[in-house]
Amino acid sequence: MEEQLLNLLQKVRDDGDQAARAEMNELLRKHPEARTIMSRTLVDEQALVSCLRDESIVSILDAEVDLAASQPPMRPAMRLLDWRQQIAVALVAGAIVGLLGVGVVWAVNSPQSQARTLHVANGDFEAFSGSSEIGFPSHFGRWGGNPAEVVEDAEGNRMLRLLKTGNVNGDPSDLASNCSVFQLVDLSPLQRKWETTGPKTQVTLNLSARFCRKAAPTDAELPKLAGSCRIYLFNLNPEAIGEGWPGVIREDGVGFGKKLINLAPGEEPATITTSCLLSSEATVALIVVSASSGSRAAPIELGGYFVDDVQLTAIRQPALPVHFLE
Numbered sequence: 001m002e003e004q005l006l007n008l009l010q011k012v013r014d015d016g017d018q019a020a021r022a023e024m025n026e027l028l029r030k031h032p033e034a035r036t037i038m039s040r041t042l043v044d045e046q047a048l049v050s051c052l053r054d055e056s057i058v059s060i061l062d063a064e065v066d067l068a069a070s071q072p073p074m075r076p077a078m079r080l081l082d083w084r085q086q087i088a089v090a091l092v093a094g095a096i097v098g099l100l101g102v103g104v105v106w107a108v109n110s111p112q113s114q115a116r117t118l119h120v121a122n123g124d125f126e127a128f129s130g131s132s133e134i135g136f137p138s139h140f141g142r143w144g145g146n147p148a149e150v151v152e153d154a155e156g157n158r159m160l161r162l163l164k165t166g167n168v169n170g171d172p173s174d175l176a177s178n179c180s181v182f183q184l185v186d187l188s189p190l191q192r193k194w195e196t197t198g199p200k201t202q203v204t205l206n207l208s209a210r211f212c213r214k215a216a217p218t219d220a221e222l223p224k225l226a227g228s229c230r231i232y233l234f235n236l237n238p239e240a241i242g243e244g245w246p247g248v249i250r251e252d253g254v255g256f257g258k259k260l261i262n263l264a265p266g267e268e269p270a271t272i273t274t275s276c277l278l279s280s281e282a283t284v285a286l287i288v289v290s291a292s293s294g295s296r297a298a299p300i301e302l303g304g305y306f307v308d309d310v311q312l313t314a315i316r317q318p319a320l321p322v323h324f325l326e
Contacts (some may be wrong), residue, residue, distance in 0.1 A: 001027070002037045111209040114316045116194075118205075120184055120287065123310040125150045125158045132160070136168050136242035137182055145288075151306075159212065159308040162291045166299040169245065178228075179302055180290035183310075184238045188283050190314055203278040205311045207231045209289050211261050212269040216303025219265045224294035225305065229274050230258045231312075233282035241286060254279040266302065278314065287312060 005027065011020035027034040028070045120143035122128070137144035147163040160266060162179040211227040233255030234241055234248070239249055249256070257276035263269075291305040 001031070001033060005034055005037050006143070039167055074280060080102040116190065116314045116316070118190065118312040118314055119186075120183060120185065120310050120312050123312075125160050125308060129158060132181060135170065136245055138239050138242050140184050140186045140238060143181050143183050146176075146179040146290075148179065148181050157308070159306040160289070162289075162302050162305045162307065164299050164301055165291075165293055165297070171225075172297055175296040175298060177294060177296045178290045178292035178306075180288050181307075182286060182288050184241065185285040185287060185312060186283070187233075187278070187285055189281070190278075191283070194314075194316055202317050204275050204315045204317070205231060205233075205255075205257070205278050205285065206273050206275050206315060207257065207287050208271055208273040208309070208311050208313075209307050210269055210271040210309040211263060211267050212265060212306040212308070213263040214304030214306070218301050218303040222293055222300070222302065224262075225291060225302065226260050226262050226294065227272070227291050227305065228258060228260045228289075229310075230256075230288040231274060231276055231289070232286040232288070233254055234277065234284045234286065235281045236284060238284060241284065254281045269308075271309070285312065 005024065008024040008027075011017040012024065028185075066296040119141075122143065129152055131147070131149045133142060133144035134147065135144055143160075145168050146166050148156050149161050149163060151161050152158050160181065161183070161318045165176055165179045167174045167176045168180060168182075172324045190203075194201065207229050209227075209229045213225070213227075232249060233252055234252055235254055236244075236248070236252055244251070248259045255276045255278065259274035261270055261272045287310070289310060291302055293300050293302075
């Protein structure tokens, strides 16, 4: 019977053979020996992980107690499992090949992940044209930071052009290597709606932005110019973040993500995305788009570096538990 089961399993895995699937189901339903063989076959951890990656819940019934007691002892060469583990692995095998019903095992569709777009004020930069605010923002829903401006291209699309590196707090003695534009996003509504403090919920924040670099007179001076999007999470008032920047990152940050891109002048625009886990403590997200020269220096004109389509998305992925029925 062992050879028969292995051949059937191979056909199901490799070819999706429905006739083999039906035959295997029948064997697993009717023959305790078949379930024991399948238990030994799948006991290897790597194989089990591979087979289970698309399954969510497996339940074991107490009715199988007598069945487990009647099984012959496992061969000494095999790793020993207690009766629940033997039955669980065997029944998981049944779930993999479509064994449902008959009071032995039930599988439930995996809970679906959910996506929610968080509001980024003027994330497409279509709401206005002209210079953005200079200095670190102190309120939600405003872009602010180093010198930048919203410009319109020949096709009528508006983008943010990053103009000059510098210290965002205006301190001339503290040199900087990048031109950064910031926005504060309120996370409290998301935390309340999704109840993210629950132990069975994991939420990831994804920040994406499209970068474009056009030819400019200063290109030869900026061979290492790179774009980036960053996200920082805090449990602070917006005003306190600006007042404590950048030391507040080390002292009060509860989450961080960063992604870089290197574009040559005239290269095709590209979108990058960075991610970070949403801590249950986080009430504020600070999103940042920037261009960096790669070295700290006096303010440098950047030329043709643009950002567009800034988006912030929350992805909720519930935990997938295994339940044993009493």
